[in-house]
Amino acid sequence: MGRYEKVLNMLMDYDESIRLAVISNTSGDILWNSKRSDAKLQVPITETKKALKRESDDWVDRCKAADRTALGAPLYHITSFEKTKRVTLPIDAFHLLFLSVDNTPMKNTKKKSYGRMVEMGKILSIVDFVNTFE
Amino acid sequence: MDKYEKLLDMIMDFDDSVRFAAVTDENGEMLWNSQRTGLKNIVPVTETKQTILRALHAWKENAGVKKNIGSGLYSIASYEKIKRITVPLDDGKLLFCSVNNDPVKSSINKRKSYGHMADMGKILSIVDFIKSQK
Numbered sequence: 001m002g003r004y005e006k007v008l009n010m011l012m013d014y015d016e017s018i019r020l021a022v023i024s025n026t027s028g029d030i031l032w033n034s035k036r037s038d039a040k041l042q043v044p045i046t047e048t049k050k051a052l053k054r055e056s057d058d059w060v061d062r063c064k065a066a067d068r069t070a071l072g073a074p075l076y077h078i079t080s081f082e083k084t085k086r087v088t089l090p091i092d093a094f095h096l097l098f099l100s101v102d103n104t105p106m107k108n109t110k111k112k113s114y115g116r117m118v119e120m121g122k123i124l125s126i127v128d129f130v131n132t133f134e
Numbered sequence: 135m136d137k138y139e140k141l142l143d144m145i146m147d148f149d150d151s152v153r154f155a156a157v158t159d160e161n162g163e164m165l166w167n168s169q170r171t172g173l174k175n176i177v178p179v180t181e182t183k184q185t186i187l188r189a190l191h192a193w194k195e196n197a198g199v200k201k202n203i204g205s206g207l208y209s210i211a212s213y214e215k216i217k218r219i220t221v222p223l224d225d226g227k228l229l230f231c232s233v234n235n236d237p238v239k240s241s242i243n244k245r246k247s248y249g250h251m252a253d254m255g256k257i258l259s260i261v262d263f264i265k266s267q268k
Contacts, residue, residue: 043202054195058188062211065185070176072214072235075248079196082204114207114258117251124248 007097007130008034014122020100023091026060028053031095042084052098055088059096076120085118091127141229141264142168148256151234160226162187176216177232186230189220193228208254217252221261229261
């Protein structure tokens with residue numbers, strides 16, 4: 001099993017709220033993907049592909065900006081919607097990880113809920129771990 | 135005081151780790167901004183403007199999936215030293231915040247730190263409060 005497939009498997013195993021995990025190239029083309037078997041795609045795949053293309057372009061810009069400034073290395077990008085969070089992060093110089101995560105508010109909260117927390121520390125540590133097997 | 139000036143004041147008061155906050159129009163022009171006293175910009179304003187334009191473009195495209203996954207709430211681009219947050223406001227306006235992301239120092243937690251968590255629930259509740267003002 002390749003390390004990219006391993007990343008997808010580990011992420012899907014770690015958190016049931018991840019509905020779709022994709023690895024794309026820097027042009028936004030889907031190379032590997034894993035969809036949770038009982039989850040229906042909320043967004044048509046054409047829209048997801050459009051988002052991937054834009055995110056890929058944005059990541060190129062973010063990495064260039066990080067080179068020019070003192071921001072430090074870029075780690076991840078989250079876009080949060082009422083029902084879904086979209087997470088992207090660069091896996092290496094040529095590949096991007098895209099996650100679609102359930103963001104349905106918790107039922108038992110008394111205050112207004114803006115959705116669920118994505119544990120980025122855990123996701124980044126999984127990516128770092130798999131990258132050590134390069 | 136304009137309600138968006140009030141928004142910036144509340145955001146700066148709420149969290150010392152917010153270094154810079156701005157409200158822009160739909161073309162990316164900064165209408166109001168607030169910089170924490172004593173801090174120097176680590177990113178030139180021209181770079182920040184590029185980031186804001188990229189975010190505005192992304193939020194325009196994201197409007198296409200509102201029927202599928204609800205309204206857009208916020209985006210976070212996390213770098214080693216800084217988190218850059220955008221929140222769409224009314225009339226195409228955008229809130230932009232730059233937040234310190236220095237790794238958490240702890241004698242208990244020996245694991246690698248990927249930075250601070252941004253309290254988005256609090257930031258969004260401040261935004262909602264301001265939106266409710268006339």
